[in-house]
Amino acid sequence: MTKNRKALKQQKLSAAKQLTSGLKTVSADMIGELLGKVIASGNKVCIEGDNQKQADFLSQALLELAPDEINNLHMLISTIGLPEQLDIFDMGLASKIDLAYAGPQGFRMARMLREKQIEVGNIHTYNELYARYFMDLRPDVCLLCGVEADSDGNIYMNGSAEDSSAIVEATAFQQGIVVVQVNRIVDKVRRVDIPADWVDFVVESPRHKFHLEPLFTRDPAQITESMVLMGMMTMKGIYAKYLPRTLNHGVGFNTAAIELMLPTYGEELGLKGKALTNWVLNPHPTMIPAIEEGWVESIIPPGSELGMEKYVEANPDIFPIGADGSLRSSRLFAQLAGHYSADIFVGASLQIDALGNSSTVTSERMTGYGGAPNFGCDAGGRRHTSDAWLQAGQEYTGGGLPRGRKLVVQIVETFQQGMKETFVENLDALQLAADATFPLPPIMIYGEDVSHIVTEEGIANLLLCRTLEEREQAIRGVAGYTKVGMKRDKKVVADLRSRGIIQRPEDLGISKLRATRDMLSARNIKDLVRWSDGLYNPPSRFRNW
Numbered sequence: 207m208t209k210n211r212k213a214l215k216q217q218k219l220s221a222a223k224q225l226t227s228g229l230k231t232v233s234a235d236m237i238g239e240l241l242g243k244v245i246a247s248g249n250k251v252c253i254e255g256d257n258q259k260q261a262d263f264l265s266q267a268l269l270e271l272a273p274d275e276i277n278n279l280h281m282l283i284s285t286i287g288l289p290e291q292l293d294i295f296d297m298g299l300a301s302k303i304d305l306a307y308a309g310p311q312g313f314r315m316a317r318m319l320r321e322k323q324i325e326v327g328n329i330h331t332y333n334e335l336y337a338r339y340f341m342d343l344r345p346d347v348c349l350l351c352g353v354e355a356d357s358d359g360n361i362y363m364n365g366s367a368e369d370s371s372a373i374v375e376a377t378a379f380q381q382g383i384v385v386v387q388v389n390r391i392v393d394k395v396r397r398v399d400i401p402a403d404w405v406d407f408v409v410e411s412p413r414h415k416f417h418l419e420p421l422f423t424r425d426p427a428q429i430t431e432s433m434v435l436m437g438m439m440t441m442k443g444i445y446a447k448y449l450p451r452t453l454n455h456g457v458g459f460n461t462a463a464i465e466l467m468l469p470t471y472g473e474e475l476g477l478k479g480k481a482l483t484n485w486v487l488n489p490h491p492t493m494i495p496a497i498e499e500g501w502v503e504s505i506i507p508p509g510s511e512l513g514m515e516k517y518v519e520a521n522p523d524i525f526p527i528g529a530d531g532s533l534r535s536s537r538l539f540a541q542l543a544g545h546y547s548a549d550i551f552v553g554a555s556l557q558i559d560a561l562g563n564s565s566t567v568t569s570e571r572m573t574g575y576g577g578a579p580n581f582g583c584d585a586g587g588r589r590h591t592s593d594a595w596l597q598a599g600q601e602y603t604g605g606g607l608p609r610g611r612k613l614v615v616q617i618v619e620t621f622q623q624g625m626k627e628t629f630v631e632n633l634d635a636l637q638l639a640a641d642a643t644f645p646l647p648p649i650m651i652y653g654e655d656v657s658h659i660v661t662e663e664g665i666a667n668l669l670l671c672r673t674l675e676e677r678e679q680a681i682r683g684v685a686g687y688t689k690v691g692m693k694r695d696k697k698v699v700a701d702l703r704s705r706g707i708i709q710r711p712e713d714l715g716i717s718k719l720r721a722t723r724d725m726l727s728a729r730n731i732k733d734l735v736r737w738s739d740g741l742y743n744p745p746s747r748f749r750n751w
Contacts, residue, residue, distance in 0.1 A: 211381035214346075218244045218383060219406065230359045230402075231391060232409040237263070238270030240407065244383045245271065245347050248278045251300075252345035252377065255283035255291065256368040257307065257332075257537065257576065258488075258509045260417040261351040263387045263409070265290040268349075273298035280304070280327070282343055284335055284369050285576075286311045287419060295324045304343060306330045307574040310419070315572040319643055329567065329648055331579040333541045336369070339376035348377040348384055351416040354395045355388040359405035362395040365489075365510030365518065365533030366418065370400060372538045378404040387411045397530040420512040420745045422488040424462035427730045432662045435711065435721035436617055437463040438471055440552065442714050443665045444658055445482065446475045448613060450594040454486040454544040454581045456553030460617045464552070466726040468496040481594075486544040486581075489514040489525065489533075491744070494737045495727040497524060507533065508540035508577070513748075517741040537577075544581040549594040550613035551581040555650060556622075557633050560678045560690050562653030562668060564616060568634040575650050582651040584612045598657060601669040611669065614651065617660040620686030628661075629681070629690035653677070659684055663691075664710040671707060683708045 222243040226232050232240050241264075245251060253268075254261045265288050279300035283291055286308040294300045295318065304327040308315045318324040330338070339345060350370055354362040363370055377384050385407045386400070441464060455461035472478060483503040487493070489511045496502055505524050510533055518525045518533050526534050544551065555564035556573065566573035588595075588610065595610035602611045618628045635647040659666045659681060666680040676698075683699040685691030702708045711718055728734045731748045 215381045215383060218246075222407065226407070229357070230405065230407055231357055232407050234263070234409055234412050237267045237409050241267055241385070242271055242276065244385065245276055245279070247276050248280070249346040250280045250282055250343060252282035252339065252348040252373055253291065254350050254369060254373065255285050255287060256509065257285050258419045258421050259351060259366045259368055260287045260419070261349050261387055262288060262290070262417040263411040263413065264349040264351070264385065268294050268299065269297065271299055277301070282335070282339065282345055284332055285309070286315065288417065289314070292318065292324070301325055302327055304328055304330065304335065304338070305574060306332050306335050307576040309573050312571040312573040316568070316570055319572060326644070329574050331575050332369070332537055332577050333545070333580055336372040336376070336538055339373065340380070344380045345373070345377045345382045347382060348373050350374060350384065350386045352386055352388045352400070354390050354392050355386060355408040356392060356395050356402075359402035359408055360395050360398045361386055361388065361400035361405060361408070362397050363399040365507070365515065365535050367399055367535050368509045368537050371536060374400055374404050385409070387416065389414045389416065397528050397532065399534070418510075418512055420748070422457055422490050422511050423513070423745065423748055424459050424490070424492055425731055425748055426462070426466055426492065426726055426728050426733065429459050429463045429466070429723065429726060431721050431723065432619060433460050433463040434467070434723065434725050435716070435718060436460055436619070436660050436662055437467055438716050438721055438725070439665055439709075439711060439714060440464060440615065440617060440660050441467065441471055441477070442475060442716060443709055444550075444613065444615060444660075445477060448550070448594040448597055449477070449481040450549035450613060451481055451592065452484045452548045453482060453550045453552070454548045455490070456551070456578065456581070458554050460554060461552055462490070462492040463726070465490060465492040465496060466728055468501050469499040469727040470725050472501070486540050486548055489518050491731070491734045491742055492728070494734050494742060497521065498737055506540050506543050507535045508537040509535050512745045513743045516743065517738045520741055541577050541580050544577065545583075545585050546588050548581065548612070549592050550615065552615045552617055553578055553582055554618050555616060556628070557630050558616060558618065558628055558659070558681070559630055559633050559653070560681055561674065562616075562656040562659065562677065562681055563633060563649055564651045564656070565633050565635040565648055566650050567638065567648040569637065578650050582614045583655045584614065588612070598669060601667075602657075611657070613657045614655050615658045615660060616651070616656055620661050620663065620688050620691065627688040627690070629685040629688040631690060661686060664708055664713070667707050667709070670705070676702065676707070680707050
């Protein structure tokens with residue numbers, strides 16, 4: 207089989223290099239024809255498609271292929287971020303996809319699934335998908351994007367390496383073909399992120415800029431008092447209790463509120479230097495005040511963030527900066543750090559049931575998982591200890607062999623935009639499995655991995671629950687006026703509260719009157735620019751002053 211793959215690769219390369227006169231560089235107007243030479247019907251085609259950066263020029267170039275000649279492609283895209291990446295299914299070029307996340311195209315994905323326009327192999331977590339690239343999903347062709355290339359094919363990614371190193375290695379060393387779009391072809395690249403002998407072809411994009419989504423930028427002006435209250439409860443009821451030093455925050459306004467309260471409420475709680483020192487997250491602009499106030503020792507980033515380049519480069523003690531002075535990111539290693547090294551994960555979900563199972567795949571929207579299943583699970587293979595990990599384990603085990611436990615926190619409001627209830631009796635994921643859309647319900651985080659749920663009603667500490675009935679009533683006890691919350695057993699909930707399993711703001715000594723935006727160290731984007739001493743250059747859509 208290996209010999210056949212190599213022979214097929216050489217056959218494709220021979221045909222393609224006739225177009226390029228034997229060179230690696232391809233002119234932009236020839237890229238569609240070149241892709242027609244290196245892609246064959248039934249191929250597995252991996253395209254970036256990362257959490258933030260997108261090979262937009264190559265995605266558009268795929269639409270030039272003729273579906274009567276090339277079809278039945280199996281697409282491998284970690285993040286479906288562009289409409290073109292689904293247009294190829296409408297055209298008849300592709301039939302199947304394996305992915306991790308589809309946030310920007312989640313509503314369209316759900317519709318295409320309902321209408322049987324697309325077949326989903328599996329929704330993965332990022333590392334799971336990368337691992338399969340080396341096993342049974344070996345890419346025949348991968349389409350990447352970078353900042354610079356030289357004529358030999360050395361690639362510089364700047365801070366946006368993201369998924370590239372995993373994708374290209376899985377392809378280049380398993381007889382696949384690697385094509386990279388870059389912003390510029392230069393005489394000498396600033397830094398070699400992908401060496402030339404891993405790359406078959408490079409093309410300079412006419413736009414001289416690949417699509418990069420400021421996915422992790424949250425405008426402090428949008429943070430509500432309810433979010434401030436939940437942040438205060440999380441900080442006092444969980445952070446101050448367990449003192450986790452290593453952590454990951456998911457994407458969202460709730461965690462952004464916490465980040466902005468570190469120099470204010472966190473200082474008041476005495477957390478500085480005792481907790482929250484080593485982070486797995488992108489260069490969130492909302493982390494700037496905490497960094498400036500000396501809270502952070504290190505940040506390992508899965509990707510970059512638009513506008514944060516100068517600020518990141520000015521902080522090489524915090525961020526991984528190369529000899530060239532620019533950021534180096536890796537989603538693969540950041541995900542591993544979040545899985546094995548983080549004491550706590552704080553994230554959110556679209557739906558949570560009465561036992562704490564959650565999903566971001568609903569009947570209307572197929573967002574996918576991203577890294578949440580890796581970050582939001584108790585890593586059974588972990589063996590190193592930390593105080594927070596041991597303390598959580600002591601609460602959870604209640605006897606038997608001693609072991610540690612990761613803190614997995616879901617922080618959600620009971621009602622979302624449009625008065626959609628976050629808490630439901632049955633996840634939509636169950637119906638999707640019953641309809642045979644998926645062989646198993648697409649669960650993002652299983653309830654047994656969740657340690658705490660935080661809502662505007664209070665905190666449910668699920669580690670302390672000794673039965674499924676207690677767990678269910680603890681969750682109902684913080685589910686507010688949702689249908690799930692209204693079915694609580696008031697007597698049981700009162701008992702759980704007396705035992706500290708449920709904690710209301712007043713139980714934590716938190717006055718709701720203090721939960722105002724005055725708690726935020728920055729209240730708008732302009733404040734973040736000031737905190738950065740002008741180094742943060744926000745994307746245009748966030749310039750609201």
